[in-house]
Every structure is written in C-alpha cells, then in structure tokens.
Amino acid sequence: MTPVSDIKVPDIKSVGVVGGSLSGLFQAVALAELGLDVTVWERSAGRPDDRGAGIVLQPGVAWFLNTFCGVDPDRISIPVTHRQYFGRDGSSHLTLMGQRMISWGAIYASLRDRLDSARYHEGQPVAALAPHPGGVDVHVGDAVHPVDLAIIADGSTSRHRELVTPDGAPRYAGYVAYRGVIDETELPEEMSAVFRDRFSFYDGDRTQFLCYFIPGDFGEMAPGSRRMNWVWYVRADAAGLDRITTDRDGTARGLSVPPGLIAPQVHAELLARARTLLPEPLRRLVEHTRAPFVQAILDGRVSRMRKDRMLLAGDAAFVVRPHTAAGAEKAAADAITLFGALGQLPSLDAALEAWEENRLAEGTALYRHGVGLGQRLGLDGPEPTTAASVEPTP
Ligand SMILES: Cc1cc2nc3c(=O)[nH]c(=O)nc-3n(C[C@H](O)[C@H](O)[C@H](O)COP(=O)(O)OP(=O)(O)OC[C@H]3O[C@@H](n4cnc5c(N)ncnc54)[C@H](O)[C@@H]3O)c2cc1C
Structure with missing residues (x-):
C-alpha cells in the first residue's frame, strides 16, 4: 500500500x-x-x-x-475447524472447513x-x-x-x-431470523462440547438453523467464557410479521424486536416450534436462551x-x-x-x-x-x- x-x-x-x-x-x-x-x-x-x-x-x-x-483479527475472533450438519433425529456429520467467527460488538x-x-x-x-x-x-x-x-x-x-x-x-423477503445469544457459562458442558470448533447447521423443511461460538461480551476468548450465537430462519407472511414484531408492550416495531422485548406469546410459540421442528441439541439452545430477538429479512x-x-x-x-x-x-x-x-x-x-x-x-x-x-x-x-x-x- x-x-x-x-x-x-x-x-x-x-x-x-x-x-x-x-x-x-x-x-x-x-x-x-x-x-x-x-x-x-x-x-x-x-x-x-x-x-x-x-x-x-x-x-x-x-x-x-x-x-x-492495528488489531490482530485472530485475537478477537474464534476459530472453527469444521462444519457440522444435523439431521432431524439429532445425528450429525462433519466436513472440514476452517473459518473465524467474530461479534458485531x-x-x-x-x-x-x-x-x-x-x-x-x-x-x-x-x-x-x-x-x-x-x-x-x-x-x-x-x-x-x-x-x-x-x-x-x-x-x-x-x-x-x-x-x-x-x-x-427494502422489501420484506417473507421470513424472519429469530436469534439468540447465550453465555457459555449458562450452557451445560456436554452442550458446549457439541458445538465447540464447529459451525453447525440444520436445514429443515423451508427453514434453517445455524449456530457458532463468538467472543464474550467483553471480548473473552477462552472456552467457557464465550457466547453461543444462533440464528433460526422461519417463514412468516405479512400478518405473521406484524404479530411477531409487536413487542411485549403491544408496540408494533415493524422490522425487529430487540432482546427482552419479544411478546410472551411469541416466545412461547418459538419454544413450541423448536420442540416440534428442531433436532434435540438445537432445541436445547433455544430453550436455554433467556432473551431471543427477531429481525425481518429484507x-x-x-x-x-x-x-x-x-x-x-x-x-x-x-x-x-x-x-x-x-x-x-x-x-x-x-x-x-x-x-x-x-x-x-x-x-x-x-x-x-x-x-x-x-x-x-x-x-x-x-x-x-x-x-x-x-x-x-x-x-x-x-x-x-x-x-x-x-x-x-x-
Ligand atoms: C439476521 C442477520 C444476520 C447477519 N449476519 C451477518 C454476518 O454473518 N456477516 C455479515 O457480514 N453481516 C451480517 N449481517 C449484516 C450486517 O449486520 C450489516 O450489513 C452491516 O452491519 C452494515 O450495516 P450498516 O452500518 O450499513 O447499517 P446499520 O447497522 O443499520 O447502521 C445504520 C446506522 O445509521 C444510524 N442512523 C439512521 N438514521 C440516521 C440519521 N438520520 N442520522 C444519524 N444516524 C442515523 C442508525 O442508528 C444506525 O446506527 C446480518 C444482518 C442480519 C439482519
């Protein structure tokens, strides 16, 4: 340069x-x-x-x-060595693919x-x-x-x-991304171990779930002190989007609802959907998430x-x-x-x-x-x- x-x-x-x-x-x-x-x-x-x-x-x-x-990106991002693909029954297979994951923050x-x-x-x-x-x-x-x-x-x-x-x-694409971030300290060790070093996916019937570890809220990198980040793409028509993005106080937010403000009924439906549709390790991630949030895909x-x-x-x-x-x-x-x-x-x-x-x-x-x-x-x-x-x- x-x-x-x-x-x-x-x-x-x-x-x-x-x-x-x-x-x-x-x-x-x-x-x-x-x-x-x-x-x-x-x-x-x-x-x-x-x-x-x-x-x-x-x-x-x-x-x-x-x-x-002047920041070494390797010092603020988490490596994964493999992609992990889940089946509906919770089985999984791996393919070798190295990538690094970082947080927006x-x-x-x-x-x-x-x-x-x-x-x-x-x-x-x-x-x-x-x-x-x-x-x-x-x-x-x-x-x-x-x-x-x-x-x-x-x-x-x-x-x-x-x-x-x-x-x-922007035009609404017809689906939303439910998202969740969980402190690794809140995950049982056997759950963390399933996702460690992995970029994990589940492709279901017109839905996709993916997850990976990112640094902790203050940049912590060591296993045990990071955060699990998941994204779940779910179809929703215009009326569904309006309902999902109306927050717990009844305010219509339009395109997204931040953590902590999802309406209880929408959260309950998310959990019920997870129990019906997701492989067990991914369902447990949704269940462990205190404050999911949602964004319309545009x-x-x-x-x-x-x-x-x-x-x-x-x-x-x-x-x-x-x-x-x-x-x-x-x-x-x-x-x-x-x-x-x-x-x-x-x-x-x-x-x-x-x-x-x-x-x-x-x-x-x-x-x-x-x-x-x-x-x-x-x-x-x-x-x-x-x-x-x-x-x-x-
Ligand atoms: C579900 C989801 C997953 C994503 N995953 C990834 C990923 O894995 N990798 C990736 O690269 N990207 C990802 N992205 C996209 C990424 O977050 C954005 O594309 C990127 O951050 C660029 O955003 P931006 O700064 O252009 O806009 P924004 O982040 O929207 O910022 C716009 C800013 O402008 C401010 N603003 C608005 N109006 C005014 C005004 N009048 N005066 C002053 N300020 C104003 C707002 O407050 C805001 O801070 C994802 C997005 C979504 C929705």
Missing part, C-alpha cells in the same frame, strides 16, 4: 458521515487515514443496536481491522477505538442533507455543517437514500450510489440476505474501495465514478446470490409484502 503520507486526495478536505454503525465507521476510519477531516453523526445515544450479534469474519473485514485499526469496538472520539457525535440524528455545487450542508439539530463529501450510511431503512436514487427501499438494491457529492454505503445501498454472511464485508469493501479510488485517481469525479461502478457491480452480484440462497433453502414466502407495508423500526 502507498504510504498514507504520500497520498493526495483530489478536491476534498472534509467528509460528513450519516450513521455511526459498522458501515459509517469503516468509512470514517479509512477516510481519516487519508488525512481527511471526517465527522460522524449517529442517531442513537450509546452503542447502536447490536443487531449483528455474531458475524462470520470475512477476509476484507479482517484486512481492514489489521491494516487500519468486537468489530464496532475496534473501529470506535481507532476513530478520534471528537469526530463521532452520538445521539445526533442528521435531519437533512442539502447538496450544492461545492459540497453538502449537513443539518443536525439547529446547526448546519458544510462538508465537501457526504456519505449516507444510515442503514436499510435509510431516510436520506432518496436524495441519491429513487429506488432501493431485500434492497439501488441502481446508483452517488449523486453530486453524496454517496450511499453499506445497507443504505444494498441489503443482502444474511446467508451470504457478507453485509459487514460489503460495508468494509465500500470503504476500502473508496480509500483506494480517492488515493489513486487524478480527480474526484474519476474516483467517485470508478468507486460507484465497482460497488454497484459487487452489490448487485451479492444481492442476487443472497436471493438465490434464500430460494434454494425454500425460505421465500409465497407473497412477500411490498416496501410500502414495511415501516422502519422505531
């Missing part, structure tokens, strides 16, 4: 990032590394929702953590630690972006912050996406990712199915590619054009791949709802 001190970024000095989750942070860290004056505005106060829980560590994220954050913490805290403003939603010929005015509260380039990384339900492109609003794709001095990044551009295990990887690649284009190409226009071409091609390919995987698993619902009937999570 060219030494950063030798890189000259054409035409821009300041960058504003809308959204301080993984995509916004990848962008902010990489662009600050180019010597740009980067500011992030994040709507949530405190750590944004830990919606990723466990994440399969892909090479681009590992490279980013190593190169830009470990990636987030590495990125936040790398970014100067003065650049990151929590609890400050961006109300509006106003583009003009030389840049973009970012409206936050009563203040207006002029920047040379704005990166819109406000997630799948982006409210600013339409400034760049009229398409891309599809989203855009036809453009830049307009004027505004770019779309991460889930604000493409929402790919989680079977690709590529959402965080794609967000990292959005940032790595922009870093490379700005650092190597002679003009801003040339850099942004090359970046957009590359990111549209990869986003479209991943989107299609994810839809294909969902269909092969038989997960797509018969009548997916339209974007208009899906409201963003409050």
Whole structure:
C-alpha cells in the first residue's frame, strides 16, 4: 500500500458521515487515514443496536481491522475447524472447513477505538442533507455543517437514500431470523462440547438453523467464557410479521424486536416450534436462551450510489440476505474501495465514478446470490409484502 503520507486526495478536505454503525465507521476510519477531516453523526445515544450479534469474519473485514485499526483479527475472533450438519433425529456429520467467527460488538469496538472520539457525535440524528455545487450542508439539530463529501450510511431503512436514487427501499423477503445469544457459562458442558470448533447447521423443511461460538461480551476468548450465537430462519407472511414484531408492550416495531422485548406469546410459540421442528441439541439452545430477538429479512438494491457529492454505503445501498454472511464485508469493501479510488485517481469525479461502478457491480452480484440462497433453502414466502407495508423500526 502507498504510504498514507504520500497520498493526495483530489478536491476534498472534509467528509460528513450519516450513521455511526459498522458501515459509517469503516468509512470514517479509512477516510481519516487519508488525512481527511471526517465527522460522524449517529442517531442513537450509546452503542447502536447490536443487531449483528455474531458475524462470520470475512477476509476484507479482517484486512481492514489489521491494516487500519492495528488489531490482530485472530485475537478477537474464534476459530472453527469444521462444519457440522444435523439431521432431524439429532445425528450429525462433519466436513472440514476452517473459518473465524467474530461479534458485531468486537468489530464496532475496534473501529470506535481507532476513530478520534471528537469526530463521532452520538445521539445526533442528521435531519437533512442539502447538496450544492461545492459540497453538502449537513443539518443536525439547529446547526448546519458544510462538508465537501457526504456519505449516507444510515442503514436499510435509510431516510436520506432518496436524495441519491429513487429506488432501493427494502422489501420484506417473507421470513424472519429469530436469534439468540447465550453465555457459555449458562450452557451445560456436554452442550458446549457439541458445538465447540464447529459451525453447525440444520436445514429443515423451508427453514434453517445455524449456530457458532463468538467472543464474550467483553471480548473473552477462552472456552467457557464465550457466547453461543444462533440464528433460526422461519417463514412468516405479512400478518405473521406484524404479530411477531409487536413487542411485549403491544408496540408494533415493524422490522425487529430487540432482546427482552419479544411478546410472551411469541416466545412461547418459538419454544413450541423448536420442540416440534428442531433436532434435540438445537432445541436445547433455544430453550436455554433467556432473551431471543427477531429481525425481518429484507431485500434492497439501488441502481446508483452517488449523486453530486453524496454517496450511499453499506445497507443504505444494498441489503443482502444474511446467508451470504457478507453485509459487514460489503460495508468494509465500500470503504476500502473508496480509500483506494480517492488515493489513486487524478480527480474526484474519476474516483467517485470508478468507486460507484465497482460497488454497484459487487452489490448487485451479492444481492442476487443472497436471493438465490434464500430460494434454494425454500425460505421465500409465497407473497412477500411490498416496501410500502414495511415501516422502519422505531
Ligand atoms: C439476521 C442477520 C444476520 C447477519 N449476519 C451477518 C454476518 O454473518 N456477516 C455479515 O457480514 N453481516 C451480517 N449481517 C449484516 C450486517 O449486520 C450489516 O450489513 C452491516 O452491519 C452494515 O450495516 P450498516 O452500518 O450499513 O447499517 P446499520 O447497522 O443499520 O447502521 C445504520 C446506522 O445509521 C444510524 N442512523 C439512521 N438514521 C440516521 C440519521 N438520520 N442520522 C444519524 N444516524 C442515523 C442508525 O442508528 C444506525 O446506527 C446480518 C444482518 C442480519 C439482519
């Protein structure tokens, strides 16, 4: 890589990032590394929702953590040596496949630690972006912050996406992911042993369950102090989605319900479904989970990712199915590619054009791949709802 001190970024000095989750942070860290004056505005106060829980560590994220954050990814991720496939009767077979598993929180913490805290403003939603010929005015509260380039990384339900492109609003794919995280200390040793060093799967009739260990809440890595992370994809029509995502207080949340807020009836149904449909070791994981949570699976794709001095990044551009295990990887690649284009190409226009071409091609390919995987698993619902009937999570 060219030494950063030798890189000259054409035409821009300041960058504003809308959204301080993984995509916004990848962008902010990489662009600050180019010597740009980067500011992030994040709507949530405190750590944004830990919606990723466990994440399969892909090479681009590992490279980013190593190169830009000075973090050895092997020290914050858990290796698996095999894939383990369960049958309905609880029997299993193994295939050799080494991978590493990380938590959303470990990636987030590495990125936040790398970014100067003065650049990151929590609890400050961006109300509006106003583009003009030389840049973009970012409206936050009563203040207006002029920047040379704005990166819109406000997630799948982006409210600013339409400034760049009229398409891309997410569509419900017809199924949800129930999820659970269990402290290893709460699992009997004989249960832990079943899943140790394994990425485990059960492909049932139009359903899939998968699980693996991730680091503990504070990064603990030693066996016994980690967390078990599971995901269970279950079909649900539009009415079912509404019911599942209405929380214990009766609030309709639309697309997800965080840990601790699932309605008792929905939790009871989850347990009953697990007892009927899952192999015994996986059923026991669901039973051991104190606070499951749920997320609707969405599809989203855009036809453009830049307009004027505004770019779309991460889930604000493409929402790919989680079977690709590529959402965080794609967000990292959005940032790595922009870093490379700005650092190597002679003009801003040339850099942004090359970046957009590359990111549209990869986003479209991943989107299609994810839809294909969902269909092969038989997960797509018969009548997916339209974007208009899906409201963003409050
Ligand atoms: C079930 C499931 C499993 C997954 N598994 C994996 C996996 O194994 N591997 C993987 O790579 N990826 C996985 N992903 C995807 C991955 O979590 C995301 O793709 C990735 O984190 C990128 O998200 P993002 O930062 O673009 O968006 P988000 O995480 O949605 O962040 C958007 C941020 O913008 C903020 N925001 C919104 N509006 C405003 C505003 N107006 N002003 C300021 N801030 C705002 C929000 O508060 C939020 O913090 C999974 C996703 C799901 C649903």
